[in-house]
């Protein structure tokens with residue numbers, strides 16, 4: 021930057037000094053503006069590295085620097101909702117990052133910028149009306165792993181030539197999305213899951229028609245890797261050319277799809293399309309409900325098993341304990357092989373943590389967590405893979421602010437996860453049941469594809485409560501709500517947050533629902 025000088029007028033020293041001062045302060049102003057821009061750039065880069073590209077794009081893509089005065093940094097966002105979301109969830113993180121850049125910063129303020137100063141993002145999802153839930157992402161049908169439709173049902177194509185690239189596989193037009201991190205490579209083997217893993221691999225490696233254990237029924241408590249294993253089978257089968265047609269879906273999605281087809285007099289087409297598949301994988305079987313739907317499932321199961329098509333099922337209990345199932349379905353499910361997955365032991369938990377660290381290092385090779393901390397976490401967080409995942413994310417998040425984490429500090433940070441196995445956790449199905457009862461709709465409607473206002477609001481409330489009251493991820497919640505995409509859940513959470521901030525009635529309703537859910541869980 022150049023500093024221009026103003027010629028001093030003879031005999032008017034004061035004016036000359038003022039002019040000189042003003043130019044100098046202008047110059048100084050420009051300098052600090054550049055400094056502040058650079059500060060904001062470094063801050064944005066650190067924030068992005070900290071929260072990840074997706075979260076950054078969702079919440080901080082439109083964050084702008086307003087001013088830096090003395091020890092206060094002011095940032096702006098386009099909407100009040102974004103302001104309250106960031107204030108509630110990220111202010112501490114933002115302040116810590118800015119203080120790391122400049123220790124003189126004491127305070128950060130988030131302001132809403134006026135529309136005239138900056139255009140609102142045209143497709144801002146948070147501005148959508150409550151009744152206009154986003155439809156599934158259009159890219160899904162263009163991506164290589166998107167299923168093709170056979171009649172009314174989509175089946176994953178074999179894709180040896182189209183390796184999986186993204187973390188979240190494209191949402192199928194029919195069926196639940198596959199998470200490409202859930203593979204056999206990332207699944208840690210141990211004594212508690214060795215048999216289930218061997219059976220799963222055998223099925224994934226067998227060719228169409230080479231049926232071994234049919235149906236294979238995997239059961240366990242929550243968070244012990246059933247979905248991971250089922251999706252690993254699906255991912256492996258999709259990537260090979262041995263089983264051309266693979267369908268993975270949750271029982272809830274199956275229910276909704278059949279209910280819609282029956283309503284539209286289209287059940288025959290749907291059944292015809294399922295007749296041709298090689299591998300059917302159904303997750304969360306305990307949620308299959310309704311006489312007519314179970315009847316349809318029973319026919320499908322009989323048809324696939326009788327024609328030597330492989331079926332894999334997972335549930336939170338053994339087939340003989342699924343009391344709500346039609347006895348014929350239960351009996352067919354018992355006719356195959358049922359394998360229980362048990363809680364991981366210390367060695368497995370440690371391996372899982374190491375696996376996570378290795379995966380994280382692929383993104384950032386400088387990442388490190390000392391072995392004694394990993395050992396300690398593996399020893400103390402004993403509940404399930406899900407809690408371990410939460411513990412690991414927590415460590416990763418903290419270590420950049422607190423590089424010298426002590427065991428005592430780790431205990432403090434993970435107190436809520438230690439012993440979580442013993443405490444009863446809030447379950448998404450309880451949230452759905454309680455929310456459905458409160459709004460006088462059925463649980464099936466909540467997970468259906470109906471988009472009328474009377475269903476959309478309770479669904480968004482149930483998704484919001486699922487995100488805030490359970491450790492489930494956005495994709496997992498999407499799966500539990502009829503195989504929805506994670507962006508739909510994200511949108512619901514944003515929407516309810518936004519509504520709560522300006523609507524007392526709704527925030528009381530949410531508090532009441534939280535109480536009911538916690539009482540149910542006590």
Ligand SMILES: Nc1ncnc2c1ncn2[C@@H]1O[C@H](COP(=O)(O)OP(=O)(O)OP(=O)(O)O)[C@@H](O)[C@H]1O
Nearest residue numbers: 206207208241242243244245246247248405406409
């Ligand atoms: N053996 C394992 N190896 C690697 N990761 C695991 C293992 N077991 C569980 N996990 C991880 O723990 C998390 C929860 O696992 P998953 O969702 O598969 O559990 P689940 O049994 O299906 O739970 P739920 O019954 O609640 O649906 C996932 O991130 C998964 O990758």
